[in-house]
Amino acid sequence: MNFEGKVAFITGASRGIGRAIAAELCKGGTDVALVGRDRAALEETARHCVGERPGAVAHVITADVTDQAAVEAAVAETMERFGRLDFAVANAGQSIDSLLLRLKPDVIDRMLDVNLKSAFYLCGAVAKPMMKQRAGSIVLVSSIVGLIGNAGQAAYAASKAGLLALAKSVAKELGSRNIRVNAVAPGLIETAMTEKMPDAAREALIKQAALGRAGRPEDVGGVVAFLCSDAAAYVTGQTIVVDGGVLM
Numbered sequence: 407m408n409f410e411g412k413v414a415f416i417t418g419a420s421r422g423i424g425r426a427i428a429a430e431l432c433k434g435g436t437d438v439a440l441v442g443r444d445r446a447a448l449e450e451t452a453r454h455c456v457g458e459r460p461g462a463v464a465h466v467i468t469a470d471v472t473d474q475a476a477v478e479a480a481v482a483e484t485m486e487r488f489g490r491l492d493f494a495v496a497n498a499g500q501s502i503d504s505l506l507l508r509l510k511p512d513v514i515d516r517m518l519d520v521n522l523k524s525a526f527y528l529c530g531a532v533a534k535p536m537m538k539q540r541a542g543s544i545v546l547v548s549s550i551v552g553l554i555g556n557a558g559q560a561a562y563a564a565s566k567a568g569l570l571a572l573a574k575s576v577a578k579e580l581g582s583r584n585i586r587v588n589a590v591a592p593g594l595i596e597t598a599m600t601e602k603m604p605d606a607a608r609e610a611l612i613k614q615a616a617l618g619r620a621g622r623p624e625d626v627g628g629v630v631a632f633l634c635s636d637a638a639a640y641v642t643g644q645t646i647v648v649d650g651g652v653l654m
Contacts, residue, residue, distance in 0.1 A: 418498035420447035422597035426623030521565035577643035593649025616651025
């Protein structure tokens with residue numbers, strides 16, 4: 407995949423899947439704007455990107471993605487730094503588990519703010535420069551939980567399901583400007599978030615996977631890179647499941 411001269415804007419780029427996406431895009435020639443709240447972790451991602459491709463430019467932006475003004479400012483900073491914006495990845499996410507009868511309103515709000523509303527803000531902010539360029543690719547990182555639900559994760563599942571509908575709707579709105587919008591739905595991926603899972607739950611998910619293993623962040627990074635590439639030039643409004651064969 408040749409991304410030479412392209413620029414990507416990635417939220418939730420501090421670690422895990424976000425870091426893997428940034429590294430994969432950089433490997434292909436992309437320069438990146440890395441967005442999140444943990445500056446030290448973002449700088450580690452930046453070093454990782456440069457390690458993948460010496461000479462890559464990885465610009466760190468600390469911002470709260472649940473704040474619309476902050477997201478718009480981050481996109482404006484990206485445009486000022488690079489002069490263009492080709493790819494945008496909404497990867498910011500958080501999981502707070504709770505059974506429905508114990509679910510607090512503040513947890514519902516947090517899940518919607520971080521997982522869903524932040525993606526709305528990203529889509530709205532990046533659409534403007536992409537429309538001027540008459541080209542762009544937006545990828546929203548959801549979860550298989552958004553497709554099938556999960557006991558104890560009603561708020562998380564609902565927020566991730568919303569991303570799938572958002573991708574389809576924005577794809578229809580922006581398609582005439584040659585802007586593609588897709589989603590990926592990872593299954594069990596070995597990240598800091600999934601490390602908190604009980605061993606029994608992790609093993610049960612691995613047994614359900616046809617490939618017999620948990621996924622790696624790089625497994626998701628490769629699919630996101632594909633969706634940004636010209637190889638996916640006629641793919642929009644779709645959800646690609648990256649779960650090793652759990653949902654079949």
